[in-house]
Amino acid sequence: MGAEREPRHVLGVLVSGGGSNFRAIDEAIREDRIPNARIGALITDNPTAGAIKLAAERDIPAFILSNMSNQDRNAAIVDIFRDKGVVMGIGAGYLKLVGGEVINSCPLGVLNIHPAPLPRFGGKGMHGLNVHKAVIDSGVRWSGPTVHLMDEAFDRGQILAHRPVPVQRGDTPKKLAARILPVEHALYPQVIAQQLAIGPHPELVELPSSILP
Numbered sequence: 001m002g003a004e005r006e007p008r009h010v011l012g013v014l015v016s017g018g019g020s021n022f023r024a025i026d027e028a029i030r031e032d033r034i035p036n037a038r039i040g041a042l043i044t045d046n047p048t049a050g051a052i053k054l055a056a057e058r059d060i061p062a063f064i065l066s067n068m069s070n071q072d073r074n075a076a077i078v079d080i081f082r083d084k085g086v087v088m089g090i091g092a093g094y095l096k097l098v099g100g101e102v103i104n105s106c107p108l109g110v111l112n113i114h115p116a117p118l119p120r121f122g123g124k125g126m127h128g129l130n131v132h133k134a135v136i137d138s139g140v141r142w143s144g145p146t147v148h149l150m151d152e153a154f155d156r157g158q159i160l161a162h163r164p165v166p167v168q169r170g171d172t173p174k175k176l177a178a179r180i181l182p183v184e185h186a187l188y189p190q191v192i193a194q195q196l197a198i199g200p201h202p203e204l205v206e207l208p209s210s211i212l213p
């Protein structure tokens with residue numbers, strides 16, 4: 001009696017930069033907005049990533065995988081995820097491509113967040129302020145973050161959620177990014193919680209025979 005149970009859902013978070021989404025996910029877990037979860041590993045390819053400090057404060061094991069080929073990095077990630085019992089990977093500003101072996105090592109897949117609508121404003125090189133510049137240059141009225149399942153190409157996997165954020169007259173890439181980031185921080189934990197609740201196999205749905213081949 002009285003012994004606290006270890007949270008069941010172990011997450012492995014991948015970052016390359018600022019780490020504000022990592023912080024938002026950590027906060028959401030502590031506030032029980034992502035129930036029954038904990039971060040079992042922080043992975044980064046960037047030794048100066050801001051998230052490393054927060055991980056140390058939270059006793060989250062951090063792994064710096066720099067100066068290696070992407071193939072070796074992905075193999076190392078699989079080993080770490082297996083060792084820590086990670087069930088879901090979370091890309092949070094991770095700039096490297098995760099391989100199929102990483103995705104397959106996570107029973108619930110690897111999620112990613114992108115700060116603009118996909119697929120239109122995604123793909124190789126579409127990160128940081130480049131994304132917001134492309135949105136503004138295109139003249140669209142709406143941007144906003146998109147959460148999707150990673151596959152082996154940049155920003156291409158199944159879309160799980162999107163929150164529209166208006167592009168305002170006079171927006172610069174920096175202004176737009178700053179308005180979208182807090183929306184990311186609210187959206188990502190919700191989608192992570194939803195995916196954990198759904199589990200690896202959504203309930204089978206009976207399809208009407210009229211749409212079957």
Ligand code: GRF
Pocket residue numbers: 015017018019020021022092093094113114115128145181184
């Ligand atoms: C976010 O805008 C996210 O959508 C994109 O990279 C940025 C990461 O920001 N994939 P941070 O490191 O979480 O602050």
